[in-house]
Amino acid sequence: MIYFPVLIFGQQESYYSLYFENMQVINPAFAGSESKNEFTLLNRNQWAGLSDSPQIMTLSYSYKAKKNIGIGFSVVSDKVFIENQTFAYVDVSYRLKINDKTDFYFGLKAGGNFYKSNVTDLTIYNDQFDPLWRNFDSFNPNVGAGLYLKNPRFWFSFSIPRLFLIRRDREINVGSKDRIHTYLAAGYKFNLTEKISVEPNLIYRKIKAIPSTMDLTLNLNYDNAFEVGYSHRTNSSNSNLIIFHLSNEVSVGLCYDRPFLNRLGGIDLKTYEILIRLKTN
Numbered sequence: 001m002i003y004f005p006v007l008i009f010g011q012q013e014s015y016y017s018l019y020f021e022n023m024q025v026i027n028p029a030f031a032g033s034e035s036k037n038e039f040t041l042l043n044r045n046q047w048a049g050l051s052d053s054p055q056i057m058t059l060s061y062s063y064k065a066k067k068n069i070g071i072g073f074s075v076v077s078d079k080v081f082i083e084n085q086t087f088a089y090v091d092v093s094y095r096l097k098i099n100d101k102t103d104f105y106f107g108l109k110a111g112g113n114f115y116k117s118n119v120t121d122l123t124i125y126n127d128q129f130d131p132l133w134r135n136f137d138s139f140n141p142n143v144g145a146g147l148y149l150k151n152p153r154f155w156f157s158f159s160i161p162r163l164f165l166i167r168r169d170r171e172i173n174v175g176s177k178d179r180i181h182t183y184l185a186a187g188y189k190f191n192l193t194e195k196i197s198v199e200p201n202l203i204y205r206k207i208k209a210i211p212s213t214m215d216l217t218l219n220l221n222y223d224n225a226f227e228v229g230y231s232h233r234t235n236s237s238n239s240n241l242i243i244f245h246l247s248n249e250v251s252v253g254l255c256y257d258r259p260f261l262n263r264l265g266g267i268d269l270k271t272y273e274i275l276i277r278l279k280t281n
Contacts, residue, residue, distance in 0.1 A: 014056045014078050016044055017231055017239040017255040018275045019185070019215065020201050024060045025074045026183050027146035027159035028091035029107030031062040032070020035279040038062050042275045046257075054080040060091075068095040074109070086114045089144070089161075105148040109161060112141035140166040157185040165208075182206040195223040211235065219243075236260065237271070251277040 016022065022040050024030040040060045047053040056079075062072030070093035077086050089111030096104045117136040146159030160182050187201035199219040206212045213236060219229035224245055231239040241255040257271035 014044070014054075014058075014076055015205075015213075015233075015236075016042065016056075016058075017215070017233075017241060017257055017273055018042060018243075018253045019203055020187065020217065021243065021251070021253055021275050021277060022058060022060065023148075023157060023185070024062055024072060024091060025058050025076060026161050026181075027107060027148060027157050027185075028072075028074075028089070028109035028144060028161075029093045029105040029146040029148035029157070029159070030070075031072035031091040031093040031107060032064035033093065033095070033103070033105050033148060033150060034062075035281050036064045038072075038277065038279040040275065040277045042273065044271065044273045046271045047269045054078065062091065068097075069093070070095070070105070070107070082118050084116045084118075088112065088114065093148075102149070102151045105150065107146045107148065107159075109144040109146075110142075112139055113162075113166075114139050142166060152189070154188045155186065157183070159183045179207055179210070189221075197221045199227075217241075231255075241273075243275075248281070249279055251275075253277075 019026070022042050024040070038061065040058070042056075042058045044056040045053070046056065055077075057077045058075065060072060060074040062070055065071055070091075072091045073089065074091055075086065075088045078084075089109040091107060091109045093105045093107035096106070098104055115136060115138050142162040142164050144159065144161035144163055146157065146161070149156040160180060162180060165180055183203060183205055185201070185203040187199060190198045190200075192198060197220075199221055201217045201219070202214060204212065204214045214234045215231055216234075217229055217231040219227045219241075221227045226245060227241075227243040229241045229243075231241065233239070237257045237259045239255055239257045241253065243251060243253040245251045253273075253275035255273035255275075257273070259269050259271075
């Protein structure tokens, strides 16, 4: 009998297509940087035609306090098959004013990951004892940090939302870890007319032992009333998105993803995303 080693890479943290409307989840420096109060809810239904497919929901809130301080929290619920994990963090930022138009923010986040897995839904093919055949239930604390440079024409973000490499179970020798993710993101605004602008954005993710990915997004903004855009994620998918700014306080975003390999085993792997943001100044 001959064995061939196989190396498989997989997504660990949640990926979104409407990242740029929900950056506080990965960068605490965004807390309090946009408005006095800001509340964002995002729901992502990944591979909608597949049973037990990933269901992701994020919730974030931030408050612009006095003395250049921003305070908030962010929660991410990520469910897929037998895994259920919730990332919950408190976010704090501090603003340094560079000039009349440019601000620099430094942020910290602290919290952790509530991780659960239930093996009762798995199928057993032999009666041999397997030490990994048991439920996992753990809380893994962590901290993160981020930087954010903001200008009416451009912005730049660097963040590591979890600074420490944490093993999900310390009792047995298992290779499942909360790996360190590094994010670089930037955007620029080109004004074509008084009402129309083009806004290219990008976000780059670097994860140890996992191939890096990049999202390249191009949005067309009309009079800050609505935006339409197209996004390309390297080695993964293409997306179409639209964002309606219903008022100065309310925005709604919709996104539809199509993977490069759109059909796998006869299953149509569509992904839908919806975002609601409320803010007051």
